[in-house]
Structure formats: structure tokens, C-alpha cells
Amino acid sequence: xxxxxxxxxxxxELHKINKKYTCFVTTTEDYARKRANxxxxxKKKGALHGIIISVKDNICTxxxxxxxxxxxxxxxxxxxxxxxxxxxxxxGGIIIGKTTMDDFGFGTFxxxxxxxxxxxxxxxxxxxSSGGSSGGSGAATAAFSSNSTVAERLAPTHLSLSESTxxxxxxxxxxxxxxxxxxxxxxxxxxxxxDYANSLxxxxxxxxxxxxxxxxxxxxxxxxxxxxxxxxxxxKPAKKVKKVAIIKEMLQGVDEKxxxxxxxxxxxxxxxxxxxxxxxxxxxxASYYIIATAEASSNLSxxxxxxYGAQEEFSGSFNDYFSSIRSKYFSAExxxxxxxxxxxxxxxxxxxxxxxxxxxxxxxxxxxxILFKKYDALLSPSMPIIAPKFDEISKLKPIEIYALDSxxxxxxxxxxxxxxxxxxxxxxxxxGLQVICDSLDENTLFEFGKQIxxxxxxx
Ligand code: GLN
Numbered sequence: 001x002x003x004x005x006x007x008x009x010x011x012x013e014l015h016k017i018n019k020k021y022t023c024f025v026t027t028t029e030d031y032a033r034k035r036a037n038x039x040x041x042x043k044k045k046g047a048l049h050g051i052i053i054s055v056k057d058n059i060c061t062x063x064x065x066x067x068x069x070x071x072x073x074x075x076x077x078x079x080x081x082x083x084x085x086x087x088x089x090x091x092g093g094i095i096i097g098k099t100t101m102d103d104f105g106f107g108t109f110x111x112x113x114x115x116x117x118x119x120x121x122x123x124x125x126x127x128x129s130s131g132g133s134s135g136g137s138g139a140a141t142a143a144f145s146s147n148s149t150v151a152e153r154l155a156p157t158h159l160s161l162s163e164s165t166x167x168x169x170x171x172x173x174x175x176x177x178x179x180x181x182x183x184x185x186x187x188x189x190x191x192x193x194x195d196y197a198n199s200l201x202x203x204x205x206x207x208x209x210x211x212x213x214x215x216x217x218x219x220x221x222x223x224x225x226x227x228x229x230x231x232x233x234x235x236k237p238a239k240k241v242k243k244v245a246i247i248k249e250m251l252q253g254v255d256e257k258x259x260x261x262x263x264x265x266x267x268x269x270x271x272x273x274x275x276x277x278x279x280x281x282x283x284x285x286a287s288y289y290i291i292a293t294a295e296a297s298s299n300l301s302x303x304x305x306x307x308y309g310a311q312e313e314f315s316g317s318f319n320d321y322f323s324s325i326r327s328k329y330f331s332a333e334x335x336x337x338x339x340x341x342x343x344x345x346x347x348x349x350x351x352x353x354x355x356x357x358x359x360x361x362x363x364x365x366x367x368x369x370i371l372f373k374k375y376d377a378l379l380s381p382s383m384p385i386i387a388p389k390f391d392e393i394s395k396l397k398p399i400e401i402y403a404l405d406s407x408x409x410x411x412x413x414x415x416x417x418x419x420x421x422x423x424x425x426x427x428x429x430x431x432g433l434q435v436i437c438d439s440l441d442e443n444t445l446f447e448f449g450k451q452i453x454x455x456x457x458x459x
Contacts, residue, residue: 006157064098084189125428127391128175138176150209165412261425
């Protein structure tokens with residue numbers, strides 16, 4: 001099939017998928033056709049030649065609306081591309097649309113969206129969430145057809161670019177039964193990513209298999225002069241994984257049936273493991289929500305109705321104008337995080353909350369560092385529950401939702417690379433296995449991930 005033909009086929013599929021699962025905020029058919037023509041004319045064949053790419057809507061795309069899932073940015077059209085977008089285009093990837101997400105990444109179920117922004121549905125059961133905050137990417141990755149399997153690693157047809165601060169790639173990947181890859185902090189440039197929490201944000205990938213997620217990741221890896229926190233990495237060959245650790249604290253609160261599926265998959269891999277305890281993880285969720293909201297509340301101060309997004313007729317004083325815009329366009333969850341984040345870094349309280357959270361983060365980083373001297377990888381369930389129904393989510397309190405990040409927050413807080421790999425089903429819904437490796441050791445992570453994937457699927 002020519003690139004023009006495969007793009008037309010993908011556009012047709014895109015319409016069907018989006019009608020059923022509402023996973024896109026914006027679809028970019030004309031842009032995709034134009035790119036397909038350009039690729040046909042140019043003789044160059046890049047690493048993503050003709051592959052359809054969907055992009056989480058907090059990654060800036062020149063001339064294409066980028067909302068970050070928030071009503072305050074519902075009409076924002078960036079004048080530049082994020083570095084990851086430039087790299088994808090250089091390698092021949094074709095961007096087909098922007099996927100829906102929780103506003104600014106604030107959520108686990110993709111239900112915290114601004115007015116006019118769709119809530120995606122889980123392709124395995126449309127009465128359930130597709131996870132969050134990258135719920136649109138998860139649903140799209142599960143729904144697009146593919147001829148690439150674990151056994152025959154053919155060229156993928158669709159891949160998705162997503163982002164995680166505290167678990168936003170793992171949650172939708174696990175709930176939708178696809179592979180989600182979150183890189184080490186600094187491996188991928190954040191230039192052009194709309195900030196949630198700068199010290200935690202990482203752009204990653206999703207695909208049907210580990211190889212697919214890796215293929216897109218390899219294109220976006222690398223130092224970028226436009227992002228000072230991006231790193232030059234000396235590639236080391238993948239280690240052979242001889243011993244792994246399972247951390248007891250990351251099994252707490254996990255649904256019994258998911259635990260059974262988890263232990264069964266460990267047995268299938270036959271990898272020697274030790275069960276250990278990391279007591280500092282008890283404070284991981286609390287520490288994350290203090291640090292993440294402190295940074296988010298500061299980042300969100302730029303949305304005042306003057307420079308970006310929502311604007312109205314200016315009247316009264318600046319304070320009145322800013323307040324009216326922010327009151328009107330920020331959602332309940334955005335306001336909750338601004339209030340919490342501002343509080344924890346207020347002069348009188350910062351020692352008690354923000355600085356203490358930073359110390360806990362340091363301690364957790366240190367503890368992981370020691371673990372990787374003894375173990376080659378860590379394993380846990382990806383999420384403590386299967387994808388919940390929308391009517392169940394509406395009954396949960398914010399603090400109960402935050403607590404469901406107990407498996408995903410540890411590697412995100414410690415900036416460690418991790419994968420979520422589908423391992424089976426519980427009550428007809430997919431469940432995932434989370435694999436964590438040492439910082440910047442993506443090579444081991446991908447190789448080990450592929451090994452697990454084939455052992456678990458084919459036994
Ligand atoms: N659920 C977490 C939060 O709401 C993580 C989201 C993310 O990684 N963007 O902060």
C-alpha cells in the first residue's frame with residue numbers, strides 16, 4: 001500500500017473510532033493528507049515512514065489547536081512545534097489528531113475535562129474509563145487496528161505520543177490493554193510540552209507491543225538545546241535480567257483478582273524474584289501530590305486571559321478581570337490543585353509540607369538507587385483496580401482517586417523509566433504489569449519488556 005492509500009484508510013478508521021470512543025479533541029485529516037503527499041514526493045524514508053501518530057493534547061503542534069484538556073486553552077493554537085513533533089515529522093510520521101486528556105494532566109480517569117472537550121470511552125467496555133490523564137491516547141491505541149503482533153513484529157500502523165507526571169501513561173495503558181512507556185526524566189525534551197509539574201513531566205509513548213512503543217521512543221530520545229533538563233546519554237547495552245524485586249508496599253490495596261493475575265504472570269516468566277519492603281513508599285502518594293500541585297499552581301498562574309487561551313472584554317481592574325476569567329474557565333479539579341498547591345508552598349507552611357515532601361522524595365530516590373545495586377528490575381501491578389465504570393468514578397472522593405496512583409507514583413517520583421505491559425484480563429477487562437528499571441537504562445527495560453511479553457502471551 002502506498003503512503004497516500006494507507007493514510008486514507010487510517011482517516012476512515014479514525015472517524016469510526018472517534019465516533020465510538022470520542023478519544024480525539026481535534027482530528028487533522030487535511031494535515032495528514034498533505035504530509036502523506038509530501039512523503040510520497042520526497043525520496044527519504046525515515047524510521048516512522050507513513051506511520052499514523054496521535055498526539056496527547058498538551059504537546060504543542062504548530063497551527064493545530066492544543067487545549068491540554070482545559071477550557072482555559074480551548075482556543076489556543078500554538079505558533080511552534082514541540083521538539084518531539086519536529087522529530088516525528090523528520091522521521092516520516094503522520095500526525096492524525098490530538099487526543100483528549102484530563103485538564104493539564106490532573107486526573108487518573110480522563111473525566112476532568114473542560115467544557116467542549118470529550119471524555120474518552122474504553123474500547124473494551126464503553127461504560128468504563130479508558131484511564132488518565134492520557135485517556136485519549138490509550139483508547140486510540142487500543143482501537144486502531146494493527147497487523148503487528150508480539151510474535152511477528154511487523155510495522156505498526158498507529159502509535160501514540162503521551163505524557164506522564166505521576167502515572168498518566170501507565171493508567172490508560174493498563175486499562176486499555178496496550179503497552180505504555182514512560183522514559184527516565186531528561187531522556188526526551190519537554191520543549192513545547194504544556195507544563196503540569198516541571199520536575200516530574202515526561203513525554204512517553206504507547207503502542208500495541210513493547211517494540212512499537214520503543215520504535216516511537218527511539219525517535220524522540222535525545223538532548224535538545226531548547227530544554228536544559230534534557231540529557232546526553234551514553235548508551236549502554238541491555239543487561240541480562242537475573243534477579244528482580246517485588247516491593248510489598250506496591251501490592252497494598254491492589255484488588256485480589258489483579259494480584260492473582262500478577263503472580264501468575266511472574267510465574268510464567270520464571271524469573272527469580274525477591275519480595276522486599278521499602279517503607280518510605282508509604283509517603284510517596286502524599287509527597288507527590290504536594291510537589292505536583294505546588295508546581296502546577298505556579299505554572300497555572302500564567303493563565304489570566306491576557307496572553308494565552310480564553311479572553312474576554314477587559315473591564316474593571318486587572319485583579320477583577322483575572323479572577324473572573326480564572327473562576328469561569330478553570331474546572332473544579334484545576335481550582336482544587338491551585339488551592340492545595342498554593343497552600344503547601346505558602347511562607348508559613350512550606351517547611352511543614354513542601355520541604356518535607358521534597359525530603360521524602362530524596363529518601364525514595366536514594367532507596368531506589370540502593371535497590372538497583374542488587375536487582376536488575378522491579379515489578380508490580382500497573383494499577384490497583386480494573387478500569388472503573390463512569391458511574392463508580394462519580395462517587396469517589398478526590399483523595400480516594402489520588403490513592404489509586406499508589407503503583408504508578410513511585411517510579412514517576414524517582415524519575416525511573418517504566419513500562420506497562422498487558423498480562424491478561426480480570427472480569428473481561430485488561431490488566432497490566434509494571435516493569436521498572438534503573439535511571440537511563442531504557443535498553444534493559446525494552447529487552448526485558450519484550451521477554452516478559454512473549455513469555456506471558458505464549459505460554
Ligand atoms: N493521576 C495523577 C495526577 O492526577 C497523575 C497524572 C499525570 O501523570 N499527569 O496527578
